Amino acid sequence: IRVLHRRSSQSSNLPPLVAIPDEQLFGNPRHAYETALKQYGKIIGVPRKNRLEYIVDQSFVAEVLTNDKVYSFEHGTLSMLNLHVLLALPRSFMHEIDRVVQDHIVSDLDDSVDRIAPVFDKLAKKLAAPVSSECQPIAVEIDSEVHRMMAEAMLTLILGRHYASAAHIASTERIAVAIATLTGIFENMSWWSRTFPTVGRTWNWLKVMFIAIPYHFVLGIGWQAFSELSAITDVARSDIRKEPVIMSFARKFIDKKTHRISLIDRIWILSVILGLIFASVHQTAVVIMWVVCELAKRPEYIQEFRTDTFTETSEDGAQRLTYASLQNAERLDSFIREVMRTKGDTLSTVRQTVSDTALAGYVIPKGSFVIPLATLANEDENHYGENAKVFVGDRWVGTGKPATMVSPNYFPFGLGRWACPGRGLAVAEIKLFILSLIAHANLSLENGEYRVVDPLNVTSVAPKGRIFLHPLFS
Numbered sequence: 001i002r003v004l005h006r007r008s009s010q011s012s013n014l015p016p017l018v019a020i021p022d023e024q025l026f027g028n029p030r031h032a033y034e035t036a037l038k039q040y041g042k043i044i045g046v047p048r049k050n051r052l053e054y055i056v057d058q059s060f061v062a063e064v065l066t067n068d069k070v071y072s073f074e075h076g077t078l079s080m081l082n083l084h085v086l087l088a089l090p091r092s093f094m095h096e097i098d099r100v101v102q103d104h105i106v107s108d109l110d111d112s113v114d115r116i117a118p119v120f121d122k123l124a125k126k127l128a129a130p131v132s133s134e135c136q137p138i139a140v141e142i143d144s145e146v147h148r149m150m151a152e153a154m155l156t157l158i159l160g161r162h163y164a165s166a167a168h169i170a171s172t173e174r175i176a177v178a179i180a181t182l183t184g185i186f187e188n189m190s191w192w193s194r195t196f197p198t199v200g201r202t203w204n205w206l207k208v209m210f211i212a213i214p215y216h217f218v219l220g221i222g223w224q225a226f227s228e229l230s231a232i233t234d235v236a237r238s239d240i241r242k243e244p245v246i247m248s249f250a251r252k253f254i255d256k257k258t259h260r261i262s263l264i265d266r267i268w269i270l271s272v273i274l275g276l277i278f279a280s281v282h283q284t285a286v287v288i289m290w291v292v293c294e295l296a297k298r299p300e301y302i303q304e305f306r307t308d309t310f311t312e313t314s315e316d317g318a319q320r321l322t323y324a325s326l327q328n329a330e331r332l333d334s335f336i337r338e339v340m341r342t343k344g345d346t347l348s349t350v351r352q353t354v355s356d357t358a359l360a361g362y363v364i365p366k367g368s369f370v371i372p373l374a375t376l377a378n379e380d381e382n383h384y385g386e387n388a389k390v391f392v393g394d395r396w397v398g399t400g401k402p403a404t405m406v407s408p409n410y411f412p413f414g415l416g417r418w419a420c421p422g423r424g425l426a427v428a429e430i431k432l433f434i435l436s437l438i439a440h441a442n443l444s445l446e447n448g449e450y451r452v453v454d455p456l457n458v459t460s461v462a463p464k465g466r467i468f469l470h471p472l473f474s
C-alpha cells in the first residue's frame with residue numbers, strides 16, 4: 001500500500017490518494033482498507049477498477065449515509081449500476097420502487113408472508129425428504145435451490161401465483177443475477193474484468209440490456225404482464241388487497257377518462273417491477289445462504305430456535321408459519337442480526353457527492369463516490385466492547401434491537417431515508433426458510449467451515465460450504 005499523493009495542491013485540498021495492489025484489494029480487502037485508513041487518516045481516495053472511490057471510517061457513517069442533500073443515494077447507486085440514464089427521466093425510478101415496496105408489500109406483512117410461506121415450506125420438505133426416508137445425513141446442493149425458491153416467492157407475491165411456472169422462475173433467477181452483474185459482482189473474481197474494467201463493464205451492460213432483459217423478461221413475463229395491464233379496468237374491486245403487487249400498484253395509473261393505463265405507464269410499471277425483482281431476489285437468496293452456513297457451523301443453536309417456534313392451524317388442519325410466528329422467533333432474529341453484522345461487509349453502501357463537499361478538513365469533488373468501510377463500524381470495539389469481533393448468536397435477545405433495526409454501527413440494509421424498504425420482508429423470508437428447514441432436519445457443515453468466495457462483495461456473492469441435513473431422530 002502506498003500513498004500516490006498527499007494533497008494534489010493546497011487549493012484543491014483532496015484527501016490522500018492511496019494505491020492498494022489488486023491482490024490485497026480483492027484478496028483481503030478488509031485488511032487492506034482498514035490498514036490504509038489507520039495509516040493515512042479517516043478518509044482516503046482509493047482507485048479501484050478505473051474508478052476513484054473515497055473510503056471513510058466509522059466516524060463518518062451517519063453523515064455520509066443520511067445527509068442525502070449532499071451525498072446522493074440515487075446518483076451513487078444508479079451510477080454504480082451504470083444506469084445514470086434513469087436519473088434523466090422526469091419521474092424518479094427509485095422513489096417509485098420505494099413506494100411500491102412500502103405501500104404494497106411491507107404495509108401488510110401478514111398478508112405478504114401468507115402468500116409466500118408455502119413456497120419456503122415446499123423446498124424445506126423437498127430437501128429433507130431423502131433424509132427422513134434414509135435415516136442418515138445427506139449432503140444437499142442448497143444454493144441453487146434457494147435462488148430458485150426466492151425467484152418463485154417473489155414472482156408469486158409481485159405478479160401472482162399464475163406466474164410461478166418453471167420457465168418464469170428460471171428467467172427470474174437469470175434476470176436477478178444478470179442485473180446484479182451490473183454492480184460488478186463478478187468483476188472482482190475475473191482477471192479479465194479486473195484488468196480491463198471499462199471494457200468489462202460495457203460488455204456486461206450490453207449483455208444485460210440487449211440479451212438478458214429482452215430475452216428473459218420482455219419476451220416472457222413482461223409480455224404476459226403487459227397484456228394483463230392492458231386489460232385492467234377501473235371497475236371497483238372489494239378484494240384489492242388480495243391482488244398481486246403489480247395489479248394493486250397499477251391501479252393508480254388508470255386514466256379517469258379512458259379507464260385504461262397508457263402505453264407509457266404500462267412500460268413504466270414493468271420497468272419498476274423489473275427493478276423490484278432485482279432488488280428482492282438475488283440479495284435475499286445470498287443472505288439466506290450466509291445464515292444457513294453460519295447455522296450449520298453452529299448447530300447448537302438449532303434446538304432453541306425450534307423451541308421458540310409456534311405455528312397456527314390453517315383451515316385444512318395443517319400447521320403453518322405466519323408473520324406472528326416469525327415475530328415471535330426472537331433468538332433466530334438475534335442470530336440473523338449477528339450474521340449480518342459480522343459477515344464482513346466492506347463496501348456495501350454508496351453515495352455520490354452532488355457538489356464539492358467539505359469533510360474532515362478536505363474537499364471531496366462533486367460527482368465522487370463516497371463509501372463507508374462497513375467492517376469498521378459493524379465491529380467497532382468502542383461501540384460493542386471487547387467482544388465486538390466475536391460471533392454471539394444471542395447478543396441481541398431482549399435488547400429491543402431486531403435484525404431490521406439499522407444504525408451507524410449496523411447497516412447491512414443501509415441507513416437513512418434510503419435504507420432498504422424491503423428489510424422487513426427480507427428478514428421474514430430468512431426466518432421462513434430456516435424455521436421450515438429445521439422443522440424437518442438438523443444441519444451441519446463439512447469440516448465445520450465454509451469458504452468466502454468474494455471477500456469484497458459478501459452481500460452479493462454467497463459463501464460456499466457443503467451442507468449436510470441430518471434426520472431429526474437419529
Ligand code: HEM
Pocket residue numbers: 065073094095097098099101105276279280281283284287348349350411412413414415416417418419420421422423425426427459
Ligand atoms: C437480505 C436481503 C436484503 C439486503 C441485504 C438488502 C440491502 C439493501 C441495501 C444495503 C440497500 C441500500 C440502502 C442504502 O444505501 O442506504 C437496499 C436498497 C433497497 N432495497 Fe434492499 N436488501 C434486501 C432485500 C430487499 C427486498 C426483499 C426488497 C423488496 C421487497 C428490497 C428492496 C430494496 C429497494 C427498493 C431499495 C432501494 C432503496 C429504497 O427504495 O429506499 N430489498 N437494500
